[in-house]
Amino acid sequence: MYKLDQPPLLFESSRLGRSTAILPDSDVPDRPLDAILPGAHLASQAPTLPELAELDVVRHYTNLSTLNMAIDANFYPLGSCTMKYNPKRNERLAGLPGFASQHPYQDESTLQGLLQLLFELQEMLAEIAGLDAVSLQPAAGAQGELTALLVAAAYFKDRGDRRTQILIPDSAHGTNPASAHLAGFEAVTIKSDARGLVDLADFRSKLSDETAVFMMTNPNTVGLFDPQIGTIAQLLHERGGLLYLDGANMNAILGIVRPGDMGVDLMHYNPHKTFSGPHGGGGPGAGPIAVRDFLGPYLPAPIVARSDDGTYRLDADWPKSIGRVRSFFGNTGVLFRAYCYIRSQGPDGLKSVAEHAVLNANYLMQLVKDLYPVHYPGRCMHEFVASARSIAREKGIRAMDIAKALIDRNFHAPTVYFPLIVPEAIMIEPTETENRETLEQFARVLREIVDENPATLHDAPHTTPISRPDEVKATKTPVLKWQPGA
Amino acid sequence: MDPKSLRFTPTHEWVSLQDDVATIGISKFAVEQLSDLTMIELPAIGAKLTAGKAFGEVESVKSVSDIYAPLAGEVVEVNNDLRDNVQLLSDDPYGKGWLIRLRVQNPGAVASMMDHDAYEKMVAEDAH
Known part of the structure; x- marks a missing residue:
């Protein structure tokens, strides 16, 4: 699997004096700053902003944008969020x-x-x-x-x-x-x-x-x-x-x-x-x-x-x-x-949205429910909540592992561990805008994942710049600001 | 503490009563369900608790869950070690992970709570 790299931060790429624009000499006479603004409001030193050439900045953001998993690029069955395609x-x-x-x-x-x-x-x-x-x-x-x-x-x-x-x-x-x-x-x-x-x-x-x-x-x-x-x-x-x-x-x-x-x-x-x-x-x-x-x-x-x-x-x-x-x-x-x-959409179109949202969810549920038991069986509406509890018990593969493994396979992860009343919940909402082939492909991948080596899945995703962040550490000691040399 | 000597609530709190002071914690099963814990919020000493009402919160990477008072009474001691190190709760839910001590109004109410066997049975049934 090809692993994407995390691009360096703009601050890390900064080089002193590598500015993007060269301004012509000003034809307005210079005035000292403290003659324009009261001294009490002036900072003691200039802000440390990154200095880069325009091309470096363009590449930085273009490369970052390719790391996005988005509805315009990937199937996004994030239950409860209705991540359908928005017409352009x-x-x-x-x-x-x-x-x-x-x-x-x-x-x-x-x-x-x-x-x-x-x-x-x-x-x-x-x-x-x-x-x-x-x-x-x-x-x-x-x-x-x-x-x-x-x-x-x-x-x-x-x-x-x-x-x-x-x-x-x-x-x-x-x-x-x-x-x-x-x-x-x-x-x-x-x-x-x-x-x-x-x-x-x-x-x-x-x-x-x-x-x-x-x-x-x-x-x-x-x-x-x-x-x-x-x-x-x-x-x-x-x-x-x-x-x-x-x-x-x-x-x-x-x-x-x-x-x-x-x-x-x-x-x-x-x-x-x-x-x-x-x-x-x-x-x-x-x-x-x-x-x-x-x-x-x-x-x-x-x-x-x-x-x-x-x-x-x-x-x-x-x-x-x-x-x-x-x-x-x-x-x-x-x-x-x-x-x-x-x-x-009009009145008939809106009705058809609901019908297809429900149809897609039921079709996908039928394709996977033998392997991923649905906690409350029966016909679902626009989404269904499967449980990975039996998979977790038998193979040591938890809902979180399945979600992360899907990312390596170019699918956005479904919602996991919600609602809280379903153990090892995997909440899948395909929405009405997905076609039958996408639903079948997703079902196939969901079925394949459970045959993977659990140890490999515990470290998934393998293709993203960051694999498994330490969630406890991230919650308790979040690093919210880049520090030079940190 | 030996969990077999404790009494339990359907909302997964445990109680150990000595005279009129009850030590309160949450069960091993509940702690496992919560997964990795990050924070806990407990009441101050002197707080008056109502039976069945939330008196604190435990936060994990998955969710924030209320902790319910099994009995009515006044908080006389709080396990401050947990505030600094909530991991104690995961490691030793029936010992170092106790939450609060409560001077209870009606110690007799403990007798009607589930014993360990009944609690285990409830958990097993829920797990269907």
Whole structure:
């Protein structure tokens, strides 16, 4: 196997005086620096920046970019992340100067196109959710969760109803209890039953007048649709609680079922998963939320509104609003891509996205499940969670070893060790954009890996510049800054 | 400590009671499931714990997990060695890896907790 090299850092390649640009003599008379800036604000010495020729810098970044494992180069079955291919069309449209060059301080009359588009996106997201009102402000899915819970808190407070708890299944994304905690609630865990669904008895026993919200992911993180959602909504509503849907897995149900019809009162979307927003990279992101009409007054203001004369405006007249959660109108670049994706797919296209996402996951599951038992068997939705426990027991090959070995075989690793309720979990989400040959090739490689020498796999990946970092050391004594000679 | 002399919770904590002071730790099985440990958060001396509520967190390279109070009471001693060296917990979960000592309100509650055999049985059943 060919091992890629780690290129040296720019600091390591730096040579004194090897600058990239040679500037002509300045025709502006020199003035001493402390005559321009107060001495107290001047550094005692110049920053030590690397000095390199332009070509060296270009090669450095080009070579680094080839080390990336990316959806544009590799199959990326990272469960729970919906790493589908984003059509390049949306990127091109989002870069159009008419949208990309707008400034939020422009007068509304010069922003009509952008505002119309955001207004229509609000309407489309409400329609897909089967809910009534939408805020586009939150800058990420997790912020959407927090915003929605703050909306719920404001609703209860307005009613003089002091509720302290949020119920969350043990299979939930870690952001759920984090959001509950940040919003000032106590997070109470609900067990999963033997089928991987909400343990209804445990739910009933923990449901009380203290319950503000039940946060459900449906389909859940083990890739199963929980058909109890109607019963859960009914029990919850009878006690005055609200049903929240973590929209992370909307890719499985787009256009098939509307969350509002299942009794959901509020939810967030992850446009980077479902609607071709940029995946990862640390943002910017978006996490729009949709709510039922009675929660609408508490949404973050402003909301994009249409006036009677057909023009669009930012409506900040929401006296019960929880206030802003993001400057200006949210990350409009990401929202724009979501708009383009939804419009170009259309209602039938979105439905077909969900159908093919589910079909691909089930096909791949059938190809490997004899070797990688699926913890909760049955038909899956858009992803499935296999367990490497028997492989680990019999051969000493753990989920982590399989994930790392896949990297050597040009596949991005699936999610491992999540959800926590499945031992040696390998969570695979192929998405709708992969063809049958890719799925079959991936299945073949997954089957071949278990016949490898376990000792070789324990040191995988062998082809990458860094093989197995010491994760404990990295967590406890992280080296965050390059030091000369270190 | 001999694990056979301990009592266990379904959430994998162990208890050893002497008079009204309970030493509390987490089971070997739980420690193995967590894999490589990185950090632990424990309450301060004097903290009042409620039975069944989280009183601390243990972080591994895989996850952060709550540790639940098996009994109600007041924290009288904390194993500070663990803060510097959480590895003690992996090496010796029933000895040097103890977490806290608790002056308990109702020592009698220990009698209704699982003994070692019952705990082992529960773990084996969960492992299906």
